[in-house]
Every structure is written in C-alpha cells, then in structure tokens.
Amino acid sequence: MENPRPEKVAVVEEVKDKFQTADAVIITEYRGLTVRDLQDLRTSLREAGGEYHVYKNTLVRRATASLDLELDEHLLGPTALTFVGSKADGTPGDVVTVAKALKSFAKSNPLLVMKGGVLGDSLLDQAALSRLAEVAPREELLARLAGGMAAPMQNFASLLNAIPQKMAYALQALIGLGNMGTVHRA
DSSP, X not given: OOSOOHHHHHHHHHHHHHHHHOSEEEEEEOTTOOHHHXXXXXXXXXXXXXXXXXXXXXXXXXXHHHTTOOXXXXXXXSEEEEEEOBOTTSSBXXXXXXXXXXXXXXXXXXXXXXXXXXETTEEXXXXXXXXXXXXXXXXXXXXXXXXXXXXXXXXXXXXXXHHHHHHHHHHHHHHHHHHHXXXXXX
C-alpha cells in the first residue's frame, strides 16, 4: 500500500498497540448478530475485562504482520477482536473469564464463533479457546491453592498438639498404675 490514508495508518497503529498491551486477544466471527446482540456481548465482556472491537481484516492483517503473528487464516469473514486487558475498575481482566463470557454468549447466540487468538506468545485455535473457557475462574484456583497450602500446616499443627496431649495421657496412666500398687493401711 503506497501512500496509505492517515486514518488507515492510525487504525493499524491502534490495533498493533492493543495487541502489544493486551494479555490475550480472541478472534470471533459475528456474522448475523444484531446490533443489540453485539451491545449485550460488549457489556458482558467489559465486566470480565475484555474489549470487543470490529476492524477491517486488511488493516488487522497489516498490524499482525508487523508483529510477526500468523493470524491470516482467522481473519476471514466478519471478524471482531476481543482484547483482554483491565476491567472498568482498573483491576486486571481475566482471560478465562472473558473466554467463558464468549462461550456462554455463543451458546445462546450460535452465530458467534470463536475462531482463534493469541495468549502471551502462543497462538490459540478454536479447540484451545474452548478448553480455556472450561478452566476454573482465577478466584477459585487461588482458593484451591490456598486450601492446598493450608492443609499440611493444619495437619502439622494437629500433630504438634497431639504430642503433649498423648504425653499427658501416658503420664496419667503411669500415675494410675503407681496408685494401684500402693496399699492403704488403716
């Protein structure tokens, strides 16, 4: 493209910047969805930390080519990009939650198709996105980790508590045996 228009250059730069700053990018096809459907989808994704944008495929190809990303096979038909970044409150978005929101929306709106994406340096296909959407949410995984770390400490504390307790029972039994051998004279 010789002498590209400034608007197109700005869009390519915007897409490059979003790819570089996002934790993940999920590519979807939205053929046949209404404007209202897309608004609902954007709202649910925003809550999870995702931004849903529609760009011209040719401009996205230029941006991804400059980033050495091979996504051309996913950039066919009406394509939208979901960038996973920060939530509205500034907390980090969660790739799993965004993938779950897309999958949930696709169940009730089969016209939305998850095609592929990028997570860190890895390219994701449709199957990988589906598996990603089945992972437990971050909060649940952290709770499991905390529980797993606390269990051995609780067992150790119980063991340490049991040692003096068993010692006291043993001493009490010895005292009881010693009293049995004593004869009381009246």
